[in-house]
Amino acid sequence: MSKIICSAAIRGAHKIVGMAEEKYEEALKKWGTDQEIGFPNTTYYLPIIYGMLGIPVETLGDVRQILDKCKELVPPPVSDKVWLPYLAPALEAGMATYFAEEIIEAILYLEQPDFYTKAEDPLPDNIWLGAADDVIMRKRGVEFVDGTAPGFAAILGAAPSVEIAAKIAIELQEKNLYVFMCGDHEGKTMSEQLIEAEVQIGWPTRLVSFGPSYRAAVFAIGFATRVAMSFGGIKPGDFKGNLYYNKDRVFAFAMPLGTVTDKWYANAAGAINWGFPTIADTPIPEILPTGICTYEHVVSNIPHDKIVQKAIEVRGLKVSVTKVDITMSYGPAFEGERIRKDDLYFECGGGRTLGVELTVSKDMSEVEDGKVEMIGPDLDQVKEGDKLPFAMLIEVAGRKMQSDFEPILERQIHHLVNYVQGIMHIGQRNIMWIRVGKAAVEKGFLLQHLGTVMHAKYHQDFGGIVDKVQVKIYTEEEKVKEILAQAKRVYKERDERVEGMTDETEETYYSCTLCQSFAPSHVCIITPERVGMCGAYNWLDCKASFEINPTGPNQPITKGECTEPLLGRWKGITDFVNKASRQKVEQVSAYSLMDFPMTACGCFECVATILPMCNGIMVVNRDSRGMTPCGMKFTTLAGMVGGGNQTPGFLGVSKHYICSSKFLLAEGGLKRVVWLPKMLKEEIAERMKPICEKMGITNFADMIADDTVGTTEEEILPFLEEKGHPALTMDPLM
Amino acid sequence: MTFEIPKVSYTGKIREIPLGREGKTVIVGGESCYPFHLFEGEMPNPPKIAMEVYDSEPEDWPETAIEPFADVIKEPAAWARKCVDTYGAEMIALQLAGTDPNDKDLSADEAAKITKEVSDAVDVPMIVLGCSNVEKDTDVLKAVCEVCDGRNLIIGPVAEGNYRAIGATAIGYKHTVVASTPIDINLAKQLNILLGNLNVPDEKIIIDPSTGALGYGLEYCYSVMERIRMAALIQEDERLQFPIISNLAREVWKTKEVKVPESEAPLLGDIKKRGILIEALTAQCVLFAGADILVMRHPEAISLVKESIKDLMTGK
Incomplete structure (x- = not known):
């Protein structure tokens, strides 16, 4: 782990724990040990402390032991002479940071009961919502588990402009993610930027303005911690279960926009405990090896127009395509259809023309998800009874994709194409044969739609191994020949690979x-x-x-x-x-x-x-x-x-x-x-x-x-x- | 030479699942032998019968089925009370059939409101079943879970397509789920594994491997239930060791045979007796296959089956 990040996180943790200590002493003088504290309307006390340590903080008096625990967790500041791997101490510093921040925020609720609105929507004079109560958490939290909302982006700071803020927020919304906003960059906050851009914020639009301070990040992490306890059946104090649950199920990440201070680092380090990586827009050091998070831990210097896509990749979030968006009906019921001579409008492959279909895997950076290209004439440019050469090249990429899986994906083309009403598909590889019926053409079917079908179905049926899919369809003879030559090479390699495997070589x-x-x-x-x-x-x-x-x-x-x-x-x-x-x-x-x-x-x-x-x-x-x-x-x-x-x-x-x-x-x-x-x-x-x-x-x-x-x-x-x-x-x- | 009854040696046991709210729970499951093989093992909790209540007035029921409930058929809560007070129902099964988008398309909120009213009206364990439309059930059952927080309803059907949403909500509000699969032992097992992966506790799962009515595929369903029980009891398949629910009444009472009047089909005999007997016989079959909870409709069919359970349990 980067020494710079770790040193900063540990420094930040010291500052935040120190601040909590001060606040606690002040509060103790003012209210005494028996004073009740906590976040409003929740049975989870201070949720991170409760989830991790199993200790219900109910009064100011209960805080002491937590602060002691924080001091135990925060390692000494890093000296220049030490060159150790810093992961563990930085993670502990991050954890202590969250405990301390919960204490500070709880005392804030005591000092200024109206600092946060305690509601689902911002008020005209106060946009800061503060910790979600149990009603909100139960209503919204289940979405993290069932996949309606795959997770959340915890945004710290502000975008360089109102327009960029709105664009990032909308892009995250489109991915069904919640956006939890906190902290400021040079006095500006993302929440205020969105209001300025006339984007509606609040729980119902999934754009949640938690608070003006970086400390409000603790509400996001607290929310995730409660989700695991409420919907995952995780017991308070089972920190391991809770952290794993979040890593495996809640697709969340931190997105600091602007200068990353020591205190931000401390929060980011804390989030790694939950398996939530950091994707930054500034050139901070990166932590690329995998370990605690599913993939990378800290990725930086990402341009604003790529940052959402990058965050999704780094967190391993799956794209869900719910519908095959074509003009024809689609489903297994149409698999067995035959297109006979009299109904035939167009055909390709099957010995009548050159025909080939190929699925290959590529690097993540080489595939643009959802891109379907048609190279050569499509059905709107041919006459009834025409034939064209045909090649469909499907390029997929995925973190768990292996080249061994290519033939498996490729073989699905047969039934997936057959599911289109009015289309008949026979064979595979370079003996494939497609017939398109007159009725399909009347309804506006184009060969290009096959790309749409394959993109949607690969995501739906093979989301476990496929993250990105792009499709190219060729009907120009020269191009088809090129793809055919490529395909033949690939088929040969595949066949050799399969032939090289014996029962003795595999356990x-x-x-x-x-x-x-x-x-x-x-x-x-x-x-x-x-x-x-x-x-x-x-x-x-x-x-x-x-x-x-x-x-x-x-x-x-x-x-x-x-x-x-x-x-x-x-x-x-x-x-x-x-x-x-x-x-x-x-x-x-x-x-x-x-x-x-x-x-x-x-x-x-x-x-x-x-x-x-x-x-x-x-x-x-x-x-x-x-x-x-x-x-x-x-x-x-x-x-x-x-x-x-x-x-x-x-x-x-x-x-x-x-x-x-x-x-x-x-x-x-x-x-x-x-x-x-x-x-x-x-x-x-x-x-x-x-x-x-x-x-x-x-x-x-x-x-x-x-x-x-x-x-x-x-x-x-x-x-x-x-x-x-x-x-x-x-x-x-x- | 003396004759000895050959005995099966069992290695597994069905989980005991407490249903209903605290202080009023009814336990199902716990068998350590095939159904009613009391000479080989134990059935600590005899099978239970849940009486059906519908969220709105049924439109396609034959007179036989309507008659016992004619006075309450428009009010689910009163209907449920009648089942408990008059017919001694051990459980209530609220069928939210009206939520079906192809039927009355009642909203999730309306369904939740009705559920709450019925739940307030009776204190026996309550099963709440959606319309088997994966998307609609998700919305409806989530809302139902929320308004009946902590009452340990038995909600379903939870299917492969919506197990995460309903399963997680059920954990959050502490209800039991009915894991439903279409007549396939491996799918049944798989869904149980998936629910386990979601952290739904094992003592909160009941399984529904599907039921057909007598003469309508019952034998296939019977075989699957039987095989599930065999796997659970003698083949150490611990992901199948759950009590089985059989939602049979709605299958029985939609068949042609319970509806055709005697005048049109004299060979089928008295229409009333016929419906009751088909329901009772379907129930009797699934009991032998291993069902722990029977969802039934007609009070006379229920009393026939109750009597039979009693006889079987006392070895008469």
Whole structure:
């Protein structure tokens, strides 16, 4: 922590505690120890003292012990010769500052009962509201907890001009923040500036004029402390609980405007205890490492037109977008819409034109939240039946964003775009395909609206990892080609990253219990090399899902000791499955079809089962309609596999898992596969190649029978024999 | 060879939750066995029945349901008093159905005023249920919490979309919440975790996993309740060890079967008896699934179920 800041804060604390001592002595002489003191109409006494120490200050006599505590807390002034990290002493000095200020303010209430209005609104002759009573606190405080008001800005001092003051206040209001104003800069106060600018102040407009002195900052912190006690169930004296509660839930920060004095520093240091950082407009030293606050502690020299945005970033406040603001209806009900030829107005991608969609992460400074750019003609410049090349580049930034999460966000484009009424979206990446219906165009739909949709939905659904979103949509061929080239590079990197991960390299796997609503005992275990059987959730998806929704269906599991490497069994996994299936599944193998295979919900992409005569395994995908050599069609097989039951010999698998090096390891892996529907074989042909090479049979794909060879074991066996399929000579399956 | 009844061994217990204002509390929960398996464990607090009161005169009720309350149906407070004085209600469930924006759209202040009047009129524990519109309920229930500060109402439905606002307000004014989820054990558990993260105390949570009427999806709801109870009692799932409330009357009394006159459907039999029996049977089912609080309407259905609870509790 900056030595300059700490020294100043400690000096300030000395002055303020000294002042409290003086005031106390004076008051004691005048009124005696039995004189009642406190803030009006509250059951929280002097709230910071009560919240932190659990001591109810009711009379002047009670003040003594608090002052003693202050003296204990305030460290000696910093000498030039000491070069220690100063964080702890400065924080303690800050805490003592608040105790002392509460005492001074309480005595002020005694000396001048009408100094503050004690009301929600300023009066014509007195604009200073003073401490909020319990009625105000309960009414307003709950907003901090439920998110209607994410927090507050405690502004000390005044802006350089009336106009700037009004602009900052309005910008903060737009973010639904309360503005708590106190202190002056060169005799001017923010509250008075707002009145001059004819901005209405008071609790109802969330612009609260606490007091003319810097000490009124204590009302802001006291308010936060009471919120934690009232709405957080935090007990008085549980200082740790209270401070954490505020750090995690009340998005507040201090914004000193003007010269930062020692006393201001002392208050700012105090606020850090609550996790409230300081964002200053003057060039004071900064404290950038994170620690007590979620991110930086003190950030300075911020221009006035950027200060609100910066404060929000530093405090980690999330932007909430409540509505998808487009002319069309929007929602899951429209996801399944088909746009048929007769209704078609415009289309792009899908092999008709170039089409690509890409989501990438950027640095916070490179993304301007909410910016949507349209490069090239939009729908108002095309005729019915036209086609255009299309690229959508979504750039996101976030404190918790990882490049691993990019593909997850990108994959959402499909359903999020489909939610628009009158639009059909198919595919992803560079095989995406959008069709726009006539009705949508009549209602004024533009491609640009897709950017609005993605901005709003990324914030709504992925606010946990995304702080900023900007979207660029291109319909010019040259530009689209550029984005396509960029996308191909990115896709390649992503694929390599995923392929580089193995079950051995990661200690944590994830569960998926999303389907327990209809398959109560089913628990999917997702490892880097075994994608969920629905094909929709891979290991990275689960990691992101957990980040976004820590109490949701994807929970991390420490895999623990590997008990059966070939079968894919780990101690941690067994314990988890046992518990999450509510004891229904006692044991599970991640890599076996025969020996405690994984249960399935009903959403699997494919079913794997054995063909005893061929001593091999067949896999059939959901889209395949025909008969298979096991004597059952997919639909019949699906009935055998689903519902959360373990049925040795039948297994739900994803297409991706078939080409994993962990595919049914216990039974011999891909080598065992003797039959696939032709469509499935073609779909996975590319990804099968490296595995075939690894097993030393480069033409292995040709040895696998398909529905053109036969749909009974008798039909395919001669084919396998002719090709010399390796399964025929492997250990018996049963 | 002597026959021994096979017994389930339980590892968990449902939390005991005190409802209502100090000095007049009624405790629910506390089971250490499946419903009425008294040969395996204990049910220290037999299930309770809360009688419904509506914030405004209902418009679509069949005559059978209106008849017992015809004299008080326009005055919620008098209605509540009648439930307690005449029918011996153990609890009152005030349904703020009139706040629904698609119905009368009563304001939050109006709803709060009615709630306060009813709360002043009776001293049994009181459940206050909104209209299940996430935004409207937030406004209404916040106002309700405020005017009934400290009376430990049981307020709901608290759903994923508004749990923070209502949950925090409930903490502030010391009420109990009804955590409502749509027929899904994992969502039920998740909401309980979220309420816990918000610091809502465990002794202030009741869960509502949704109820359908007999013949209207009851079996699905039954399974979910049953599974919640199993998870709580034998699978150490401590975030599901909460008493269950079943808001069944409004489901029953909106079905076609309680409304069609005998003249139109002679096979369905006497319309009055029919409605009462459907309500009683729905209640009986959810009792077996594990419900601790039944929200019911018709006094005769209630007395049938009360009798049944008594029989089951005494092992008759």
